[in-house]
Amino acid sequence: MSSNAIEVKDLRKEFVAYSSRSGLKGAFRDLFNRNYKVVRAVNDISFTVKQGEMIGYIGENGAGKSTTIKMLTGILTPTSGRITVNGMNPHREREKFVRSIGVVFGQRSQLWWDIAVQESFRLLKKVYGVSDEQYEAHMGHIIETLDISALLDKPVRKLSLGQRMRCELAAALLHNPPLLFLDEPTIGLDVLVKLKIRDFLKEINAKYNTTILLTTHDISDIEALCERVVMLDEGKIIYDGSLEKLRAQWGDEKEIQFQFSSPISYQQLAVLMPDSDVSWTQGNGPNVWVARIPNEEIVLSMLIAKVAQTFRIQDMKVNEVSTEEIIRNIYEEGVVHG
Incomplete structure (x- = not known):
């Protein structure tokens, strides 16, 4: 059996987009001859994910992240290309395949809205064919670690967003899948809940060698959990490698913040090293x-x-350029393939 949890080769997904003509005449013409164009949401991408890896799959809105996840989970059928996940074809071996994955979509719920959380868990237990012994041993640990025991008797509709996301994560892991897809799992959550979820994901990865594919706009989630990132732009992979290499390759600047004892002008600072690549901007706060x-x-x-020789300094701080800013610069500058 392959050591790869995910194998993607030349994957493509195209959609047909229709456009309407204006006016009554245009609407009448649309009845017989509609204008349309083919939109390529995912454009011949290839990558592999090893078992036990935690990968950040990132990109701007419309880059093709969610479309990729839907193909990897068997929700969408590819236009062309090859996908193998847990040794199976996701959309051809659907029933067998879904038992080998867990999925959490931050915008959608897999829990039944009007019944107690524990009743949803019991229904999912039946769906996945989890024995009583397995359920008690595995879910007992998950419930304790995610601190959701006090929520089990509550209907899902009465939970806060943070409470519901912890219960969603527990539900996705009820059958202890070897592969977990997380699509914006911490969206809208407060810092404490985010930290709890991150710690839990690290634990299950270490304990069960669970492979995790994470899509998020929160770069702090990626930094906390993933050593490798795959960046998508307009349906194409523009970077696939380690966070460390990403910083080394594009994080080639530093910021030094000076707080002076008295007001200083831009002209006074600009003449200090006029022939170097030093740029000055006014910061937050006086001087x-x-x-x-x-x-x-x-x-x-x-x-x-x-x-220091020219001015009196009250305070000074040296900062690396943040990963979030590096990624933003990559998209703004159109850098491709690292």
């Missing part, structure tokens, strides 16, 4: 300026020395 410089020790040392 605060931020210098963005190349990530080089010599430039950093020279700038700090010149500023």
